[in-house]
Amino acid sequence: MAREGWAMINPKAEQITSEILSNKKVGSYNHMVFAVTDLAAHARPGNFVAIAVGGPASSMVLRRAFAIYRSSIRADGQGLLELVVAASGAGSTWLTSQKVGDTVDLIAPLGTSFGIPTEPVRSLLIGGGYGSAPLFALAETLKARGCRVDMVLGASTAAKIYAPLEGKRSVSSLTITTDDGSAGVQGRVSDVIPRIIKDNDVEIIYSCGPMAMLEAITKIADSFDVLHQCSVEESMACGIGVCMTCVLPVLQDDGTIRMTRTCIDGPVMDGSKVTWTTSREIPEGVWGK
Amino acid sequence: MSLDFSTSLAGRRFPNPIFTASGCAGSGKELSQFFDLTDLGAIVTKSIMIKPRSGRATPRMAETPSGMLNSIGLQGPGIDLFLENDIPWLRDQGARIIVSIAGESVEDYAVLARKLRHVSGISALEVNISCPNVENRGQVFACDPATAADAISTVRRNIGGELPIIAKLSPDVTDIVSIATSVVSAGADGLALINTLLGMVIDTSSMRPKLSQKTGGLSGPAIRPVAVRAIYQVHAALPKVPILGMGGVACGRDALELVLAGASAVSVGTATFGDPTASIRVKNELEVLCEQRGFNSFSDLVGYAHRAEEANEHE
Numbered sequence: 001m002a003r004e005g006w007a008m009i010n011p012k013a014e015q016i017t018s019e020i021l022s023n024k025k026v027g028s029y030n031h032m033v034f035a036v037t038d039l040a041a042h043a044r045p046g047n048f049v050a051i052a053v054g055g056p057a058s059s060m061v062l063r064r065a066f067a068i069y070r071s072s073i074r075a076d077g078q079g080l081l082e083l084v085v086a087a088s089g090a091g092s093t094w095l096t097s098q099k100v101g102d103t104v105d106l107i108a109p110l111g112t113s114f115g116i117p118t119e120p121v122r123s124l125l126i127g128g129g130y131g132s133a134p135l136f137a138l139a140e141t142l143k144a145r146g147c148r149v150d151m152v153l154g155a156s157t158a159a160k161i162y163a164p165l166e167g168k169r170s171v172s173s174l175t176i177t178t179d180d181g182s183a184g185v186q187g188r189v190s191d192v193i194p195r196i197i198k199d200n201d202v203e204i205i206y207s208c209g210p211m212a213m214l215e216a217i218t219k220i221a222d223s224f225d226v227l228h229q230c231s232v233e234e235s236m237a238c239g240i241g242v243c244m245t246c247v248l249p250v251l252q253d254d255g256t257i258r259m260t261r262t263c264i265d266g267p268v269m270d271g272s273k274v275t276w277t278t279s280r281e282i283p284e285g286v287w288g289k
Numbered sequence: 290m291s292l293d294f295s296t297s298l299a300g301r302r303f304p305n306p307i308f309t310a311s312g313c314a315g316s317g318k319e320l321s322q323f324f325d326l327t328d329l330g331a332i333v334t335k336s337i338m339i340k341p342r343s344g345r346a347t348p349r350m351a352e353t354p355s356g357m358l359n360s361i362g363l364q365g366p367g368i369d370l371f372l373e374n375d376i377p378w379l380r381d382q383g384a385r386i387i388v389s390i391a392g393e394s395v396e397d398y399a400v401l402a403r404k405l406r407h408v409s410g411i412s413a414l415e416v417n418i419s420c421p422n423v424e425n426r427g428q429v430f431a432c433d434p435a436t437a438a439d440a441i442s443t444v445r446r447n448i449g450g451e452l453p454i455i456a457k458l459s460p461d462v463t464d465i466v467s468i469a470t471s472v473v474s475a476g477a478d479g480l481a482l483i484n485t486l487l488g489m490v491i492d493t494s495s496m497r498p499k500l501s502q503k504t505g506g507l508s509g510p511a512i513r514p515v516a517v518r519a520i521y522q523v524h525a526a527l528p529k530v531p532i533l534g535m536g537g538v539a540c541g542r543d544a545l546e547l548v549l550a551g552a553s554a555v556s557v558g559t560a561t562f563g564d565p566t567a568s569i570r571v572k573n574e575l576e577v578l579c580e581q582r583g584f585n586s587f588s589d590l591v592g593y594a595h596r597a598e599e600a601n602e603h604e
Contacts, residue, residue, distance in 0.1 A: 008318070008319075008322070009319055009322050011322070013322065015323060015564075015565060015566065052563055052564065059354045059355040060352065061352065061355060061356060061357060061509045061510065061539075061559060061560070061562070061563045062352050062357060062562055062563055063562070063563055105564070107565070234347060235347075235348060235350060236350075237350050237352075237357060237359070237562045238561070238562035238563075238565075240319050240320075240322075240323075240565055241315065241319040242313060242314055242315045242319050242320065242561060242562065242565075243313070243350070243359070243361075243562050244312075244315075244335075244344065244349070244361045244364050245347070245349045245350035245359060245361065246347075247344070247347060247349070247364070248347070258343075259343045259344055259364055264319075277346075279346070280346050280347075280348075280501035281346050281501070282343050282344075282345070282346045286343045287341055287343060288340065288341035288342040288343040288344075288364070288365075288367070289343045
């Protein structure tokens with residue numbers, strides 16, 4: 001049914017009413033567990049969920065997108081999705097204030113996932129703030145494939161580093177950077193990654209975090225000629241490909257650069273194919289400018 | 290007795306009165322994962338222009354109380370790729386199709402109409418003369434009776450006599466009835482009311498406009514009373530001209546409100562962003578509401594609110 005050149009929503013995506021099974025504060029974030037169907041078996045690291053917020057009479061009309069931290073099927077067959085939510089705006093604040101037993105309307109799994117190499121490779125995973133969320137499941141998958149996994153997590157301050165103990169098990173090394181020096185190395189992730197790439201002979205970088213960080217990593221990855229898959233963060237209204245708000249200029253296989261939906265062709269994209277821009281203008285050369 | 294839920298719009302029959310709204314459903318492909326497109330009265334496709342179009346830079350979107358601003362800027366593949374890819378796919382689904390077109394000049398509308406006149410499987414043409422996200426807001430066709438009529442008569446001349454034309458109007462005008470009257474005289478068979486209202490959000494952290502292009506179109510439940518007013522005024526003035534109503538419809542009750550004001554069919558737009566199956570839910574809820582009010586035919590409810598003065602006189 002899917003045609004070539006016409007990207008589609010994950011065919012396993014479902015819209016369901018989901019019960020909150022757990023909601024715990026961890027540092028600056030909330031770790032939340034949701035009861036879902038066996039869609040959990042189809043979620044891959046990098047996929048996201050879109051959740052309706054505010055309840056039925058809410059004035060917030062748009063869904064909120066969150067990267068999946070972990071997905072699993074419990075021994076009793078219950079599907080589980082775990083998220084790491086930062087209460088930043090009114091929608092995420094509402095979500096984190098929901099109690100165990102409350103239900104939400106969610107759609108998952110959505111978007112692209114991180115590509116997993118078929119051969120064991122030396123990988124570097126880089127997360128900014130709660131952007132570390134999808135990287136721990138990715139680390140487990142890579143480790144299971146025999147890959148070396150080094151990880152760098154950066155944030156403005158220690159409380160905004162999300163690095164649970166169980167998440168660190170699959171990681172060969174973990175480097176933390178904070179802007180204020182309250183944990184790890186004072187500075188930004190871009191200050192430490194060139195050395196890690198050299199020391200460990202890194203072959204592929206996976207990243208998730210703010211766009212400025214992803215742009216900086218892309219430059220470093222390009223200079224070392226290392227593959228770079230990044231999970232981008234462009235604000236979305238729908239998450240299912242109809243609103244056209246979450247677009248980025250991305251180089252296509254046919255050589256054109258097109259405004260591309262990050263909810264369908266992303267959030268995981270090849271960093272070297274993105275035209276990173278902060279100009280608030282469509283870059284020159286984009287198809288249809 | 291079962292309800293006749295079918296409706297007639299611009300001389301075409303549709304099995305039910307709930308459609309998608311242009312720009313809120315792409316060409317139906319994505320939503321088809323959530324429901325059967327034939328369950329809706331029609332799919333109104335995203336306004337298509339002559340050439341591929343990148344749309345505007347991001348940020349393109351800002352959520353607002355009970356609504357949102359968008360400044361997509363008519364991103365799309367252009368009419369040729371649209372006819373090659375989207376229309377055949379929609380036809381294969383068995384969906385009823387209303388194609389929305391947008392131009393930057395009167396000549397653009399002529400070209401688009403000529404490209405569409407021999408395309409089979411299209412129920413009607415929505416002529417979007419009111420998109421706020423164009424380079425020069427001052428040149429929105431629907432803001433002036435003469436330019437609006439110019440665009441519509443050009444489409445009428447070039448499309449031939451077969452395909453009904455629905456003119457999509459802006460509520461951002463002093464007198465929407467005069468624009469409506471003008472486009473009907475120019476050959477419009479129906480009216481789509483309303484497009485988004487021009488708005489702006491200023492980010493108080495960065496202390497500059499949130500959207501890259503500063504302004505955007507406001508949609509969602511926040512604008513529903515504007516839609517109801519516009520539909521009511523136009524239906525009162527032109528009771529024989531069918532109206533495709535849209536503007537902030539999120540449930541069956543909202544759709545009924547537009548129908549009572551005078552809409553023969555209702556498009557669900559922004560609600561789809563929050564809930565992919567919103568249009569189906571609106572349809573099911575509206576059907577129940579019609580039955581609960583004891584109506585046997587949906588068409589009897591169209592414009593029913595206009596009877597109010599008459600009923601009061603009998604009291």
